[in-house]
Amino acid sequence: MNCFNQFKDRSKTRLQKSAPTLKCLSKFDVSESKRETSSCSATPPRRITEIYEEKAQNLRVFTFAELKQATNNFNRLLKIGEGGFGCVYKGTIKPPEGKAGEPMIVAIKKLSKDGCQLLTVVHKVIYRDFKSSNILLDGEFKAKLSDFGLAREGPTAGHTHVSTAVVGTYGYAAPDYIETGHLTSKSDVWSFGVVVYEMLTGRRSLERELPKPEQKLLEWVKQNPADSRRFGTIIDPRLENNYPLSAARKVAKLADSCLVRSGKDRPKMSKVVEALKDIIAEAAACVESPPVKYLEDVEDSPAPAEQMAASIKRRFAHLAKISENLDGVNTRRFMMMQRAKVT
Secondary structure, X not given: OOOOOOOOOOOOOOOOOOOOEEOOOOOOOHHHHOOOXXXXXXXXXXXXXXHHHXXXXXXXXXXXXXXXXXXXXXXXXXXXXXXXXXXXXXXXXXXXXXXXXXXXXXXXXXXXXXXXXXXXXXXXXXXXXXXXXXXXXXXXXXXXXXXXXXXXXXXXXXXXXXXXXXXXEOOOOOHHHHHHOEEOHHHXXXXXXXXXXXXXXXXXOEXXXXXXXXXXXXXXXXXXXXXXXXXXXXXXXXXXXXXXXXHHHHHHXXXXXXXXXXXXXXXXXXXXXXXXXXXXXXXXXXXXXXOOEOOOOOOOOOOOHHHHHHHHHHHHHHHHHHHHHHHHOOOOOOOOOOOOOOO
């Protein structure tokens, strides 16, 4: 799925419910954010526009007119999301002339009149703003990552991190990145841990309408850790207590390992993927049998056992796919648009 950037006014309406975007912290000035250290890359991380110059010769460039046609003039009925860099629309594009094939469904970010259009292939990329609202699901509940507007090239060989201005979304950014401006692949691992807990609990990372002790997701789940007797109370109530408790505990512990404060002590995403696959295999075996109630004093679930089992399988499979996609960001090619004039 290809995403196209819109650089629009940064002001946000009060109606938006998404978590606030982090701004550069006051203690990081321009010179400090670009400061070189012995452990970081010798040169500042290249921007997407720079990498495009050397990588984009074999990629298709779309004109604004083509995108306008693909989305039926950016029809509101085709709008599927909105983020800090613009609105995302569902669109259909035709294959290049002379090539057979079905039209491709893509996600298109509406361009402002003076917006930048980029199209590039990126390697060793750190996503930098991984969150649940950037995960798209297709008709078969397959997860796709979107919105690479904040992605940056990772550190070069022999270096542990790149120094950069602190950006992202409050509630998802790793604390070590916020405090130092040092960006590593482990920064994304922290964000993934947050998303895992969102899926387990059915809550967002920050919900201000809840009682104060429950507003911040990570602080709330710490009150009922995976090994505690009341761990089941944090699980999404929509599962109606029909889930393999042992698998849920293991997923929570895996999330905890992603949320270690020191980045160097977090696992690699490849290891997280392997661990999730093992947990999912165990969970799949459990849901084949009749569901079991794990909490006391809970009324019988009105949902059919088959429907609940399918829901559990889908949730775990979705989680595994997300982790694979995030791990693949370090090597996957992704598409954005080349600067063009709008006529």
